[in-house]
Amino acid sequence: MLKKVITTSVISMLCISLNAQANVKIYSASSLTNVMNALLAEFKTTSDTDVLPIYGGSSSLARQIERGAPADLFISANESWMQHLVKRGSVLQENVFPFTQNQLVLIAPKTSTLEPFAIEDIRGWQTNIGKGRLAIGNPQAVPAGIYARQTLQSLNVWNAVKSLTAPTSNVRMTLALVERGEAPLGIVYKTDALQSKNVQLITEFASTTHDPIRYPLAIVNTSPESLELAAFLQSEKAQEILIQFGFNSLAQ
Structure with missing residues (x-):
């Protein structure tokens, strides 16, 4: 998977207002629970966007999204379940980005x-x-x-x-x-x-x-608020927090 990064310039072009309240739902693999809570706490220090994390097994979350669950972002604990959603048209391939890795x-x-x-x-x-x-x-x-x-x-x-x-x-x-x-x-x-x-x-x-343990991130709903959060999750600060929790750098 090619590395793609959502830059802040994209966010600027979309004219995101950091003062706008929004409820972004991020469906996240349960193995990310602790680090995601820390990431969202950091995100909240610079944004007024309201984020609701929903944790569960990647397979269960993927099936929910396939059936129409209102996810704005989705992070899977493997690439197979992400590709499952791509093949079924629930997620666009161009909206899938690398996030982190594990052991x-x-x-x-x-x-x-x-x-x-x-x-x-x-x-x-x-x-x-x-x-x-x-x-x-x-x-x-x-x-x-x-x-x-x-x-x-x-x-x-x-x-x-x-x-x-x-x-x-x-x-x-x-x-x-x-x-x-x-x-x-x-x-x-x-x-x-x-x-x-x-x-x-x-x-x-x-x-x-075993297969590489890669966590892809998908933007399911391309609202400005969703893109704002996705950009943060791709940032250097987010990567620092991920490494603090034992995840591997995307550079590895």
């Missing part, structure tokens, strides 16, 4: 006395999962779950552990299962693990074991 990690509860094991070792997975479950996003629909399945397939352990998984509807639910000790292991984004005090990061999976 995939294996976590356990903070209090876990995990037995060290090589991630290519089927027996190690089975021993540490024990009578519990491996928490992952739904591997058929949730981006984090899709990446998890790809990784486990790449490690040649998927067939051995797929019956031991506990699929969830979004990555935040996966994280919660591990935080509460209801799952001995879970696969989530690095940014989720870094924000939680109740889990320990066991290992970071090599990026070669």
